[in-house]
Structures are given as structure tokens and as C-alpha cells.
Amino acid sequence: MDGNNLLYWIALICFANFLSAQKVETGRANYDIEVSLDTRKKKLTANSMITWTNPSDQAVSELQFHLYYNAFKNTSSTFMQESGRFSLLTKSLKEECHWAFSEILELKDEAGNILTGEFIAPDDGNEADQTVYRVALMQPVPPGGTSKYFMKWEAKIPKSMVRTGYNQDYYFFAQWFPKLGVYEPAGMRYERQGAWSCHQYHALGEYYGEFGDYKVTIEIPDTYIVGASGQKVEEVIRNGRKAVTFEVKNVIDFAWTCSPHFQTHEEKWQDVDIKLFYYPSHAKFVDRYFTAVKQALTYMQEYVGNYPYSSLTMVDSPIHGLFAGGMEYPTLFSSLSSNLLPSGFKAPETLVVHEFVHQYFMQMVATNEQEEPWMDEGITTYYEGRIMDHYYGEEQSLFQMAGIQMGNQEYNRYEFWSSDNPQVADNSFMAREFVHGGYGPIAYNKTAMMLRTLEGILSRSKFDEIMKIYFETWKFHHPCGLDFIQIFQDNISNEYLKELQFDLNLFFEQALYGTAICDYRVTSIENENQLITGGLSENLDDCEPFSVEKNKNYYNASFVLERLGDMILPVEVKVEFESGRQEFIVWGGKERSKAFSFSGTGKISKVQLDPNRKLILEKNFIDNTLSLEQNKSYRKYTSRFKVGIQNLLDFLNFLS
Amino acid sequence: MKALKIYARAWQGVLKYRWPILFLYVANLATTFIVTSPITFYFKSKFERSDVLNQKEGFDVSMVLEFLNNYGSALGPMLYLLIIVIVFSYIFSIYTSSAILYAVVSNNQYIVLRSFWNGGLNYFWRILRLSLYYLITIMIIGFVSYRFSLFMGINILEVHSDWEFIQKLSISAILFVLLAFLVLMVKQYAKLQIAAYNQPFITGAVMKGSGFVFKNLISAGLLSGLNIVLMIVAVFILIQLRNVIPTHLWALTFLIAQVILILKIAARIIHLDSCFKLYLDLEGRQRTD
Structure with a gap:
């Protein structure tokens, strides 16, 4: 982040109250779609009826549509230009004609007027990109007014493309x-006047959608089994094909999947019908899926808010469908499991929990993932860690096998700090702006670490109370980062912050919109029991010689703390004395170094920074403690290292 | 069953190799301490005044990663030292293999270290060549197995399920293991050819060794298989014990690892000894026939 950028964000945070003083009502976009899948031609043909409500107090004279499948039309699309790294998946596109497209064949308004439009590229001006289609309306939609549009369209389905497409006879339809x-x-998020937020399809960052009700009838071969967002309301056979209708209300998107090989398993959690679609070879994962999702439902209900929908569909993507695994859509998400992985590796649980938490953060609290990816991926990663650590143990929630272990939230720290450059960007970056890396480590992991640090400083109960308010305030709306910050500003008293010596605005500037590093350490401990006196007294002719007096019961005990990074946070310090006495102090953490001393109180044996491990953003936990007593625990690691080298050397004999 | 009897008989005579076994173990231990000392001292210097490890139960990888993230850049030169020592250790292992070979074929009641040293010098160059041929052959087998797995179609986007993927991968892995096992047996008997008949050329020894292995595939295979199973069981026991023993009893785990290492060294010598006995038994009988 350059200096100008930083100043901009500081100014934004300071004026957050003015910018997002009120919650602006969202529009509505209802869809009634009849779609037919041609498994031979790999095509969709459909009719859509779209009912759109203008939320603003100004007439709107144009519509903007996402045509995401055009991202897979050719190598000139912005998605393809940005996503050279998907070479494994795009390999087949180069060799065979598996390119995809989405085409509006006819669009009419309620009066029967044929509407036409043009492709635009609001993000990068790429004229070859056809993922955003602007339609000029013959009759503008009045303020608060509702209009209907009738669309005929078709789409060619991409083969094994990221997040969507088909492979063999497995189909996953997202952004279809x-x-x-x-x-x-005007007034919503950062808008000063009404405007469409309709980004092109990019390689990084995903979606942003308007709330609406969906009724979708899917026609597929009768041997196929289909799963989708919402509840199945009807299934009929027409001309030897199966037509299945799904309905779901108040969601921002609709996704579905089908395959002739799917098996299903259903269970209920409170009033929610949970369904899993999986391939026969993954039957052994059914229990793990349901256990994890019920744990996530329970936890989120207790600590964030209610899950309001009556259905939840999980899709366990087969191995050849991994391109669509680990994706989140309203009331439906996909995950991955593998017989290749040992059972101690909790990847399926982690993915299930993560994708489920997205039901809250971006599906219900519908933030703009393209512009502020931290608001859904970061917050979701934070809750993923809490849930996994709560149910599977803080030190084993990622894996526990062959005598080694690691926790989920610990892995967040590792991913962030081991990234090439943890300071390469900050969370003011849009998803597509992470061109030099850092999207995962910063938008996901750093945000999760930041929230854990905030939780630690404020206390978990206070943090949870505020997050519940955030969820209740912004569910079924479109908040931005400043709205998130404002919820914290509004719900923490100045007295409370003063008591904690905590500057909330400075915290967000540093940790969210800044790249400062948090790094404190205990530098030294000294226990001096010599009382040295001497020098000139009032009478300058009298020079008192040095006198060294040792007193076993008197100590001038001191220690020095240092701030190595630029981030300033209040730090709790635990001081242990040889006598067993403990002292707790709070250091504001502003000075680059600070000495603390205790006179006449015995010898200090250990100084521990942040003893309750609240500052998860801290770069180095190892030097957060200094003990005068030598600790032998390192030997359990070094002895294993030695045995490993011994076996390696022994293996050389096997080669000779 | 002949192989089983011979293998058991060879183990009965294990004590005659006590000095070579002890020497090989001490050499391994000394090399290990030389190689690991810089890294372990460095690790110790960072952790001995911190109690961060006490806050973690068990063997927590995050602490190793914490160390690597914060102090890992200094490990580069130490890892170079490790690589250099491994290369030297490989050459030294050629020497000790030659020495073991000499000890085995000498058929003495007790193996003194002096004869052990002499043996190392005697066969060193030929065993080095044999080892290089062996390594090259293993690499070729690995490459062939890899190509075979590709031929069978292990592309994850092309398989129907991960079981299919696992099956295809397993077939390739089994192919690799079987071929490598066969080559390993040939290497053992080629070594014996070098020593027993003082074969000056490796190719001749390899040809004769191969001939013996193919002619007596079941007996030779059973013998080598027994030895490999014993080693696998030993490693499996170590892993299981490591899972059971609390990490703060690291000294006990280390001690058990030493016992198992000594067992592995002994098993390697006993394997060659039993191969030699099997060779004498079968070749002697065939010559009588």
C-alpha cells in the first residue's frame, strides 16, 4: 500500500459514520427459469422471466447482465488472460473444442419490445471480453418500480472449467x-450516486448478487439425479425426460448439479432438510459430512445467528469433478473428499465447515467478493477455524496422524507468514488487484488472524456480541468494509477501549488496510542483588568511595520488551518470580523498547508476552517468552530429527 | 522352507558379526551427530529460553513451522553441510558394504575389525560400480513405472473414481516394487559372485547373479522377502511405539529407535550371510546333481 492509499483509508475510516450512516434497501431480482440440458451437445437452452425492482429513488434506464460462460469462450477473455495458472483444467480446451459461451437469443420487456444491448468491460476495457452485457431499456424502471423481462438464451457448457462445467457425466452449474x-x-456501500455493480469475470474473486426468489425447472435425461439450491417442489416425466422444479426465496444465486451416478443421503437438523449427493465410492464419507455440517449449523446458530432456510444441499464432487469442489452457493455447496487421504487429515470436514459458513458471509450478508474479498473469505476462514478447533481440538483440527499434528488456525498463521511476501498487499485490494500474489494469505488468512486478534483483545464474548449485531443488521443486505468497522465503533464504548488501552481505528488501519507487522519480544531479564553506592555528596570535598552491599533479600529485578514491527497493540505481560508470585501488567506497546523493573520483590524467573495468546497476528511466538530456567522441551523435536537422519544414513547402505 | 531354515541359522550366528555391527552403528551415530549438531544447536538456542513448546502437547508441526518461518533462512548453509555429508556417507556405505561382503564370504567364526577394513579396500571399486549400475537401473524402473501409470491413465480428470485412480497407481507401484526387488536380489548375488569367485568384471557377476536368481527364484525371493518383512515390521513397531509413548518421554523413543536401527544393521548383514549360505547350498547341490 502506498502512502496515498493509506491516507485514503485512514480518511475513510474516520468518516465512516458519514459514509455509511444508514442501511440502504436492496433491490430484488426474481428469476423464473425453465432450462433443458442436452447431454449430447453439452448445451443448455432456457427461458427466463426476470422480475427486477429498482431500489433507488431515480429511474434506471439500463440493465447489466453477467454472462459468465463467455469467460470460457476464447483465450482473449479477461478470465483466460488472467488465469494462465489453470493449465491443468484448460489443457483440454486447447486440444479439443470444449470452449463455452452464453448467448441471449431474445430479450423482451413487458410491453413486448425487443431489447438489444452491447458487451462492455467496466473493469479493464478489454473489448474481447463478453462477460458483461448492457441492455438499454425502452421504458426506464421508475424509482421503486418493478419490471418484468422475458429472455430466451442458450449456453454451451465448459469442460472441467474452474467452479463450473462438466466432465464425463458429472455436471455442476454455477453462474450458468x-x-x-x-x-x-446512492448511499449503498461506496456509491455516491446510483450505479450498476457488474464486474467482468476474473480469475480471482467470485460473485456478488442481488437478492431474489428463484423458481427453476430443470429438464434432464430421466436417468440423471439432480440436486439444486432450495427445495424440490415437483418432479414429472415429460417426453421421456425428467423435469424437476426447485424453489428458493431470498437468495443471491442459484446453482445445481446432476449425474446418473449420484447417490443421496438425507438427514434433518432442526427444521433444515440436509441432503448429500455423492458417488458410490465415497459412501464412507457420508457420516463425516453430516457430522461436520451439523456441528457448523449448531455453532453458527449459537454464535452468529439462525440459518433461515429450510434446505441445505451438499455435493461431494467426484475426483474428475474436482474443478467444482469447494464452492459455495445459496443453500448448496460443493466439497471434496478422497480415498487417497488418510482419515487423520480433516480436509473434508474443513471444506464442509468453510463452505457452510459462506451461507452467512456472502450469501446472507451479501458483500461484494470481487471488491472486498476479505469480507467473505476472511470472515469465513475465521469461523472455519473456530468451529474446527472447537470440535476437533486446537492442536489437531487440521490433521493428526503418524504421531504429528496441527490445528486449523495454526495453519492460517503458517500460510500467511510463509507466503512470499506477507506485506505485498492489504485488504483494501480488490480480488483482481492481487496481481503479485497474496490473495489467499491476505484475504483469507490475515483477515482470520486479524479477527482472532480482535477477539482476543476485546474478549470473545464482546466480539461475539458485536458479530451477532453485524449479522442481524446486515443480513439480506450489501454491506461494505466500512459498515463492518462501524458496527464495532458503534458497539464498543470509549471507556471499554480506554480500559484496554486499545485504539480500534488504529487497529483497522494497521491490520486491515495496512501492511504493518506485529512483532514483540522479551529481550532480557536482569536480577541485580548488589546495592552500589558512592560518588560526591552535597559537600563536594567529600568523595564517598564505592560501596558494594549484597543483600540476599533485595533485588532490583527488571526486564526489557521490544517492538520489532510497526504494528502497535496493547500487550499483556505476565511476570513470574522465583517465589512463585506472578504479576500481570499491560503495556501499550507504542515504544520501540521499554524496561520494567520491580525492586525488592525477589528474582524474576520468567517473562511472558501475551500469555493468553490473544495477538494471533504476532509474527514470532518463540521470542514472546524469556525464561531463566533452561527448557528441555526442544529435545522431543531434535531427537526425532536425529532419528530421521540416522535412518536416512542407514538407507544409503541399502543403495550400495 | 530351505530359505527359512537358512535365514534362521544365519540369525543364530549373528554374534560373530558383533564388531562390524557395533562399528556400523557407532559410525552411523557419529555421522548423525556431526550432521545434525549445527541444526540442533541452532534450534536449541531459539527454544531453550522459551516455553512455547510447553504450551503444545505432542509433536506439533506448527512449532517447527514457526521456527522455519522466523529463523529458517539461516538453515541454508547447514542443509548444504547435510547434503555434503550424505554424499560422503554414500561413498562410505560402499566401503562398509564391501567390508561386510568380505566378512561374510570369509566364513570365519569371528569377524575381527582388521579383516573388515581389508575387505572394504578389496572390493570397494567393484561394489561402487555395482551400486551405480543398481541406482541407474532403479531410476529406469521408476521411469518405466511412471510411464506405465500414464499409459493406464492416471489423469484425475479421466478416471471415474478415486478408487480407480488408486488401483491404477497401485498397479504401477507394485510393478516398481517387484522389479526393484528383483534387481535388489540380483545385486545381492552379484556381490557374492564378485567375492566368492573374485570376478573382475561387474557384467559377468551380474549375469551369473541373475542366472542364479532366476533359476532359484522362489528360494531367493523368499529369503529376501523375509528380510524385507523383518525390516518393515521393525519400522512399523517404531512408528506405533512413537504414537503410544508420550512425547515428553523422548529419550525412551530415541532409545527404542537405536535398538531398531541396530536390528536393521544386523538384518542387512544376516541377509547377505544367508544369501551366501543359500547360494552355497543350492549351487553345491546342483553341482553334485
Whole structure:
């Protein structure tokens, strides 16, 4: 982040109250879609009826649609230009004609007027990109008014493309239909005047959608089994094909999947019908899926808010469908499991929990993932860690096998600190701006670490109380980062912050919109029991010689703390004395170094910074403690290292 | 069953190799301490005044990663030292293999270290060549197995399920293991050819060794298989014990690892000894026939 950028964000945070003083109502985009899947031609043909409500106090004279499948039309699309790294998946596109497209064949308004439009590229001006389609309306939609549009369209399905497409006879449809962007009235998020937020399809960052009700009828071969967002309301056979209708209300998107090989398992949690679609070879994962998702439902209900929908569909993508694994859509998400992985590796649980938490953060609290990816991926990663650590143990929640272990949240720290450059970007970056890396480590992991640090400083109960308010305030709306910050500003008293010596705004500037590093250490401990006196007294002719007096019961005990990074946070310090006495102090953490002393109180044996491990953003936990007593625990690691080298050397004999 | 009897008989005579076994173990231990000392001292210097490890139960990888993230850049030169020592250790292992070979074929009641040293010098160059041929052959087998797995189609986007993927991968792995096992047996009997008949050329020894292995595939295979199973069981026991023994009893785990290492060294010598006995038994009988 350069200096100008930093100043901009500081100014934004300071004026957050003015910018997002009120919650602006969202529009509505209801879809009634009839779609037919041609498994031979790999095509979708459909009719959509779209009912759109203008949320603003100004007439809107154009619509903007996402045509995401055009990202896979050719190598010139912005997605393809940005995503050279998907070579494994795009290999087949180069060799065979598996390119995809989405085409609006006809669009009419309620009066029967044929509407036409043009492709635009609002993000990068790439004229070859056809993922955003602007339609000029013959009759503008009045303020608060509702209009209907009738669309005929077709789409060619991409083969094993990221997040969507088909492979063999497995189909996963995400971002598959022409979908309206979000019209943001003045005052919503960062808008000063009403405008469409309709980004092109990029390699990084995903979606942003308007709330609406969906009724989708899917026609597929009768041997196929289909799963989708919402509840199945009807299934009929028409001309030897199966037509299945799904309905779901108040969601931002609709996804579905089908395959002739799917098996299903259903269970209920409170009033929620949970369904899992999986291939026969993954039957052994059914229990793990349901256990994890019920744990996530329970936890999120207790600490964030209710899950309001009556259905939840999970899809366990087969190995050849991994391109669509680990994706989140309203009331439906996909995950991955593998017989290749040992059972001690909790990847399926982690993915299930992560994708489920997305039901809250970006599906219900519908942030703009393209512009502020931390608001859904980061917050979701934070809750993923809490849930996994709560149910599977802080030190084993990622894996526990062959005598070694690691926790989920510990892995967050590792991913962030081991990234090439943890300071390469900050969370003011849009997803597509992470061009030099850092998208995962910063948007996901750093945000999760930041929230854990905030939770630690404020206390978990206070943090949970505020997050519940955030969720209740912003569910079914479109908040931005400043709205998130403002919820914290509004719900923590100045007295409380003063008591904690904590500057909330400075924290967000540093940790969220800054790249400062948090790094404190205990540098030294000294226990001096010599009382040295001497020198000139009032009478300058009298020079008192040095006198050294040792007193076993008197100590001038001191220690020095240092701030190595630029981040300033209040730090709790635990001081242990040889006598067993403990002292707790709080250091504001501003000075680059600071000495603390205790006179006449005995010898200090250990100084521990942040003893309750609240500052998860801390770079180095190892030097957070200094003990005068030698600790032998390192030997359990070095002895294993030695045995490993011994076996390696012994193996050389096997080669000779 | 002949192989089993011979293998058991060879183990009965294990004590005659006590000095070579002890020497090989001490050499391994000394090399290990030389190689690991810089890294372990460095690790110790960072952790001995911190109690961060006490806050973690068991063997927590995150602490190793914490160390690597914060102090890992200094490990580069130490790892170079490790690599250099491994290369030298490989050459030294050629020497000790030659010495073991000499000890085995000398058929003495007790193996003194002096004869052990002499043996190392006697066969060193030929065993080095044999080892290089062996390594090259293993690499070729590995490459062939890899190509075979590709031929069978292990592309994850092309398989129907991960079981299919696992099956195809397993077939390739089994192919690799079987071929490598066969080559390993040939290497053992080629070594014996070098020593027993003082074969000057490796190719001749390899040809004769191969001939013996193919002619007596079941007996030779059973013998080598027994030895490998014994080693696998030993390693398996170590892993299981490591899972059971609390990490703060690291000294006990280390001690058990030493016992198992000594067992592995002994098993390697006993394997060659039993191969030699099997060779004498079968070749002697065939010559009588």
C-alpha cells in the first residue's frame, strides 16, 4: 500500500459514520427459469422471466447482465488472460473444442419490445471480453418500480472449467444463467450516486448478487439425479425426460448439479432438510459430512445467528469433478473428499465447515467478493477455524496422524507468514488487484488472524456480541468494509477501549488496510542483588568511595520488551518470580523498547508476552517468552530429527 | 522352507558379526551427530529460553513451522553441510558394504575389525560400480513405472473414481516394487559372485547373479522377502511405539529407535550371510546333481 492509499483509508475510516450512516434497501431480482440440458451437445437452452425492482429513488434506464460462460469462450477473455495458472483444467480446451459461451437469443420487456444491448468491460476495457452485457431499456424502471423481462438464451457448457462445467457425466452449474448485476443506489456501500455493480469475470474473486426468489425447472435425461439450491417442489416425466422444479426465496444465486451416478443421503437438523449427493465410492464419507455440517449449523446458530432456510444441499464432487469442489452457493455447496487421504487429515470436514459458513458471509450478508474479498473469505476462514478447533481440538483440527499434528488456525498463521511476501498487499485490494500474489494469505488468512486478534483483545464474548449485531443488521443486505468497522465503533464504548488501552481505528488501519507487522519480544531479564553506592555528596570535598552491599533479600529485578514491527497493540505481560508470585501488567506497546523493573520483590524467573495468546497476528511466538530456567522441551523435536537422519544414513547402505 | 531354515541359522550366528555391527552403528551415530549438531544447536538456542513448546502437547508441526518461518533462512548453509555429508556417507556405505561382503564370504567364526577394513579396500571399486549400475537401473524402473501409470491413465480428470485412480497407481507401484526387488536380489548375488569367485568384471557377476536368481527364484525371493518383512515390521513397531509413548518421554523413543536401527544393521548383514549360505547350498547341490 502506498502512502496515498493509506491516507485514503485512514480518511475513510474516520468518516465512516458519514459514509455509511444508514442501511440502504436492496433491490430484488426474481428469476423464473425453465432450462433443458442436452447431454449430447453439452448445451443448455432456457427461458427466463426476470422480475427486477429498482431500489433507488431515480429511474434506471439500463440493465447489466453477467454472462459468465463467455469467460470460457476464447483465450482473449479477461478470465483466460488472467488465469494462465489453470493449465491443468484448460489443457483440454486447447486440444479439443470444449470452449463455452452464453448467448441471449431474445430479450423482451413487458410491453413486448425487443431489447438489444452491447458487451462492455467496466473493469479493464478489454473489448474481447463478453462477460458483461448492457441492455438499454425502452421504458426506464421508475424509482421503486418493478419490471418484468422475458429472455430466451442458450449456453454451451465448459469442460472441467474452474467452479463450473462438466466432465464425463458429472455436471455442476454455477453462474450458468444470464444474471443481473447489483444496482447500488446512492448511499449503498461506496456509491455516491446510483450505479450498476457488474464486474467482468476474473480469475480471482467470485460473485456478488442481488437478492431474489428463484423458481427453476430443470429438464434432464430421466436417468440423471439432480440436486439444486432450495427445495424440490415437483418432479414429472415429460417426453421421456425428467423435469424437476426447485424453489428458493431470498437468495443471491442459484446453482445445481446432476449425474446418473449420484447417490443421496438425507438427514434433518432442526427444521433444515440436509441432503448429500455423492458417488458410490465415497459412501464412507457420508457420516463425516453430516457430522461436520451439523456441528457448523449448531455453532453458527449459537454464535452468529439462525440459518433461515429450510434446505441445505451438499455435493461431494467426484475426483474428475474436482474443478467444482469447494464452492459455495445459496443453500448448496460443493466439497471434496478422497480415498487417497488418510482419515487423520480433516480436509473434508474443513471444506464442509468453510463452505457452510459462506451461507452467512456472502450469501446472507451479501458483500461484494470481487471488491472486498476479505469480507467473505476472511470472515469465513475465521469461523472455519473456530468451529474446527472447537470440535476437533486446537492442536489437531487440521490433521493428526503418524504421531504429528496441527490445528486449523495454526495453519492460517503458517500460510500467511510463509507466503512470499506477507506485506505485498492489504485488504483494501480488490480480488483482481492481487496481481503479485497474496490473495489467499491476505484475504483469507490475515483477515482470520486479524479477527482472532480482535477477539482476543476485546474478549470473545464482546466480539461475539458485536458479530451477532453485524449479522442481524446486515443480513439480506450489501454491506461494505466500512459498515463492518462501524458496527464495532458503534458497539464498543470509549471507556471499554480506554480500559484496554486499545485504539480500534488504529487497529483497522494497521491490520486491515495496512501492511504493518506485529512483532514483540522479551529481550532480557536482569536480577541485580548488589546495592552500589558512592560518588560526591552535597559537600563536594567529600568523595564517598564505592560501596558494594549484597543483600540476599533485595533485588532490583527488571526486564526489557521490544517492538520489532510497526504494528502497535496493547500487550499483556505476565511476570513470574522465583517465589512463585506472578504479576500481570499491560503495556501499550507504542515504544520501540521499554524496561520494567520491580525492586525488592525477589528474582524474576520468567517473562511472558501475551500469555493468553490473544495477538494471533504476532509474527514470532518463540521470542514472546524469556525464561531463566533452561527448557528441555526442544529435545522431543531434535531427537526425532536425529532419528530421521540416522535412518536416512542407514538407507544409503541399502543403495550400495 | 530351505530359505527359512537358512535365514534362521544365519540369525543364530549373528554374534560373530558383533564388531562390524557395533562399528556400523557407532559410525552411523557419529555421522548423525556431526550432521545434525549445527541444526540442533541452532534450534536449541531459539527454544531453550522459551516455553512455547510447553504450551503444545505432542509433536506439533506448527512449532517447527514457526521456527522455519522466523529463523529458517539461516538453515541454508547447514542443509548444504547435510547434503555434503550424505554424499560422503554414500561413498562410505560402499566401503562398509564391501567390508561386510568380505566378512561374510570369509566364513570365519569371528569377524575381527582388521579383516573388515581389508575387505572394504578389496572390493570397494567393484561394489561402487555395482551400486551405480543398481541406482541407474532403479531410476529406469521408476521411469518405466511412471510411464506405465500414464499409459493406464492416471489423469484425475479421466478416471471415474478415486478408487480407480488408486488401483491404477497401485498397479504401477507394485510393478516398481517387484522389479526393484528383483534387481535388489540380483545385486545381492552379484556381490557374492564378485567375492566368492573374485570376478573382475561387474557384467559377468551380474549375469551369473541373475542366472542364479532366476533359476532359484522362489528360494531367493523368499529369503529376501523375509528380510524385507523383518525390516518393515521393525519400522512399523517404531512408528506405533512413537504414537503410544508420550512425547515428553523422548529419550525412551530415541532409545527404542537405536535398538531398531541396530536390528536393521544386523538384518542387512544376516541377509547377505544367508544369501551366501543359500547360494552355497543350492549351487553345491546342483553341482553334485
